[in-house]
Amino acid sequence: xxxxxxxxxxxxxxxxxxxxxxxxxxxxxxxxxxxxxxxxxxxxxxxxxxxxxxxxxxxxxxxxxxxxxxxxxxxxxxxxxxxxxxxxxxxxxxxxxxxxxxxxxxxxxxxxxxxxxxxxxxxxxxxxxxxxxxxxxxxxxxxxxxxxxxxxxxxxxxxxxxxxxxxxxxxxxxxxxxxxxxxxxxxxxxxxxxxxxxxxxxxxxxxxxxxxxxxxxxxxxxxxxxxxxxxxxxxxxxxxxxxxxxxxxxxxxxxxxxxxxxxxxxxxxxxxxxxxxxxxxxxxxxxxxxxxxxxxxxxxxxxxxxxx
Amino acid sequence: xxxxxxxxxxxxxxxxxxxxxxxxxxxxxxxxxxxxxxxxxxxxxxxxxxxxxxxxxxxxxxxxxxxxxxxxxxxxxxxxxxxxxxxxxxxxxxxxxxxxxxxxxxxxxxxxxxxxxxxxxxxxxxxxxxxxxxxxxxxxxxxxxxxxxxxxxxxxxxxxxxxxxxxxxxxxxxxxxxxxxxxxxxxxxxxxxxxxxxxxxxxxxxxxxxxxxxxxxxxxxxxxxxxxxxxxxxxxxxxxxxxxxxxxxxxxxxxxxxxxxxxxxxxxxxxxxxxxxxxxxxxxxxxxxxxxxxxxxxxxxxxxxxxx
Numbered sequence: 258x259x260x261x262x263x264x265x266x267x268x269x270x271x272x273x274x275x276x277x278x279x280x281x282x283x284x285x286x287x288x289x290x291x292x293x294x295x296x297x298x299x300x301x302x303x304x305x306x307x308x309x310x311x312x313x314x315x316x317x318x319x320x321x322x323x324x325x326x327x328x329x330x331x332x333x334x335x336x337x338x339x340x341x342x343x344x345x346x347x348x349x350x351x352x353x354x355x356x357x358x359x360x361x362x363x364x365x366x367x368x369x370x371x372x373x374x375x376x377x378x379x380x381x382x383x384x385x386x387x388x389x390x391x392x393x394x395x396x397x398x399x400x401x402x403x404x405x406x407x408x409x410x411x412x413x414x415x416x417x418x419x420x421x422x423x424x425x426x427x428x429x430x431x432x433x434x435x436x437x438x439x440x441x442x443x444x445x446x447x448x449x450x451x452x453x454x455x456x457x458x459x460x461x462x463x464x465x466x467x468x469x470x471x472x473x474x475x476x477x478x479x480x481x482x483x484x485x486x487x488x489x490x491x492x493x494x495x496x497x498x499x500x501x502x503x504x505x506x507x508x509x510x511x512x513x514x515x516x517x518x519x520x521x522x523x524x525x526x527x528x529x530x531x532x533x534x535x536x537x538x539x540x541x542x543x544x545x546x547x548x549x550x551x552x553x554x555x556x557x558x559x560x561x562x563x564x565x
Numbered sequence: 566x567x568x569x570x571x572x573x574x575x576x577x578x579x580x581x582x583x584x585x586x587x588x589x590x591x592x593x594x595x596x597x598x599x600x601x602x603x604x605x606x607x608x609x610x611x612x613x614x615x616x617x618x619x620x621x622x623x624x625x626x627x628x629x630x631x632x633x634x635x636x637x638x639x640x641x642x643x644x645x646x647x648x649x650x651x652x653x654x655x656x657x658x659x660x661x662x663x664x665x666x667x668x669x670x671x672x673x674x675x676x677x678x679x680x681x682x683x684x685x686x687x688x689x690x691x692x693x694x695x696x697x698x699x700x701x702x703x704x705x706x707x708x709x710x711x712x713x714x715x716x717x718x719x720x721x722x723x724x725x726x727x728x729x730x731x732x733x734x735x736x737x738x739x740x741x742x743x744x745x746x747x748x749x750x751x752x753x754x755x756x757x758x759x760x761x762x763x764x765x766x767x768x769x770x771x772x773x774x775x776x777x778x779x780x781x782x783x784x785x786x787x788x789x790x791x792x793x794x795x796x797x798x799x800x801x802x803x804x805x806x807x808x809x810x811x812x813x814x815x816x817x818x819x820x821x822x823x824x825x826x827x828x829x830x831x832x833x834x835x836x837x838x839x840x841x842x843x844x845x846x847x848x849x850x851x852x853x854x855x856x857x858x859x860x861x862x863x864x865x866x867x868x869x870x871x872x873x
Contacts, residue, residue, distance in 0.1 A: 333843060334776045343843075391723050405809060410717050414811020415699050415847045417653040425805045429797070437841055489737070497802075498809055501713060502720020533732040533745055535641060535651075539723045 263560045264326035264365065266305055267372060267552030268292065270346035273305060276553040280324070280561055282347060285479070285551060298348035306362035325366040325564045327556030329375030332354060333417030339369055342417070368563040372552055374411045374420060377404025379555030380508045385543035389505035393498050394545070395422050397513035402445040405502065410562065417425040422498065423448070427490040447491045449513055455483040470516045485523055492527020499532045499540050509546025571868045572634035572673065574613055575680060575860030576600065578654035581613060584861040585620070588632070588869055590691040595861060596620060606656035614670035632873045633674040637683030638663060641725030649678055650725070680860055682728060684721045685712025687863030688816045693851035697813035701806050702853070703730055703799070705821035709752040716798040718870065730806065731756070735798040747871030755799045757821055763791040777797065778824045793831055800835020807840045807848050818853025
């Protein structure tokens with residue numbers, strides 16, 4: 258009972274994070290269910306709906322107490338058509354009509370967005386973005402993801418490919434080959450995989466990025482050069498985003514950002530080196546704050562602003 | 566009489582272009598007056614108002630027949646406060662309250678924007694952008710200017726420094742020094758000045774960019790390398806903008822773009838090389854169409870959308 262709430266889902270390859278939130282973005286309840294990728298992912302919608310209604314019941318409320326549901330999903334989203342493409346991890350065919358199917362199953366308005374964009378909205382609203390409407394998020398994980406928020410809303414671009422920050426070219430000549438088919442993408446040098454790539458190019462080997470950071474801490478000169486180079490490329494990409502969009506904050510998250518100041522201190526210097534002075538005046542680099550909750554908080558924000 | 570019209574000004578260092586337009590963006594009448602930079606540019610507003618009213622009278626209409634007036638001015642604009650900063654060419658102090666002063670003088674609603682952003686809006690609305698809401702404009706002149714349009718509106722950023730495409734860093738190491746204080750900005754290698762810079766770095770000398778293009782046409786190998794390199798850097802910047810914003814069109818204008826296919830053909834190849842495949846699927850590179858009218862047409866668009 259009481260105040261109306263927002264619903265949120267963050268659909269991933271192994272689990273679906275779900276939550277109810279207040280219209281201020283406070284989490285009322287959160288839970289997750291496994292992602293059933295069998296049969297081309299066709300059971301996912303009904304699983305979400307069943308779980309959603311069970312949890313509503315536990316709170317003694319019904320769908321009528323929910324304003325709308327925001328959903329983040331992997332792969333480029335077409336928020337107008339309500340479809341998701343390229344969600345190969347989940348098994349959905351291109352143009353899967355997620356919005357329509359969930360609206361039928363939940364009997365509620367549903368709004369969808371790419372999952373990295375939802376995370377960016379979450380950090381903008383209740384995380385490191387601190388409500389600033391112009392925020393760029395960069396997530397350094399196995400790959401590099403991103404989201405661009407301008408005046409409080411995601412920039413989706415023409416076919417949902419905006420915010421592909423991991424595919425900004427930072428090594429235009431003789432760069433490593435990227436999964437996308439291009440060469441020299443930010444992802445090839447600033448993700449966990451990229452850091453190992455750079456270390457290999459130094460003629461050394463490490464099982465993972467964490468090991469490279471550990472060796473740098475122990476004084477390994479090659480590992481130190483790799484981290485400086487990673488900060489250099491990341492600073493170049495962020496500086497050029499700032500020259501284009503003039504945001505208030507760039508929020509850096511994901512596993513690699515957990516390395517902390519050893520990466521973020523040189524990053525700040527490089528961002529300053531590559532950013533137009535007037536844009537630099539108002540820019541700050543922040544560490545992401547919401548961790549795994551960013552996605553559901555951003556999805557709830559989407560549900561909120563789309564129903565205003 | 567008849568249909569209501571839009572007013573538009575494009576304030577430059579030597580002249581102020583003015584126009585009346587229909588709400589569809591057709592120019593009813595256009596004219597220009599010299600820019601009086603004496604006394605810190607303090608006569609400009611009254612000159613605009615006098616000229617504007619004289620021209621209205623010639624058409625047998627009054628201010629009541631004007632919906633609103635859009636104004637482009639050099640230097641970063643704060644559209645909310647209605648102020649212009651850094652218009653050193655004109656003599657205005659930082660934070661010059663152009664909107665307020667013009668509204669008092671014209672007794673009409675006035676909306677202001679940076680001049681390069683107005684030109685981008687003009688090309689988006691009635692030029693090479695052809696009404697596509699997601700358009701990036703790059704103007705290659707003495708410097709390199711730009712404007713970013715998303716969903717039909719300019720992205721201004723936090724303090725009006727968005728769209729500083731000329732200051733995207735494309736030579737992160739050992740680049741030429743730029744007027745902005747940074748090194749390796751796009752402007753240092755892709756403007757008219759930049760092309761001469763690159764030619765000098767080849768150990769050759771030319772009085773202007775036009776001469777470099779002429780020598781390339783005559784088979785000068787250094788001049789050909791310079792043009793290829795200019796296209797490479799421009800393609801890198803445009804590709805990375807596309808990876809960030811996923812626009813439908815990138816519109817290239819300004820004097821240097823008049824060189825035509827000798828620059829634009831390699832540019833297209835480099836844009837393809839540096840753009841994420843999904844973003845490339847929907848992207849086209851277009852030559853600007855409106856020439857010197859882009860500014861007033863975009864200013865009129867601004868006046869139109871701000872009063873809807």
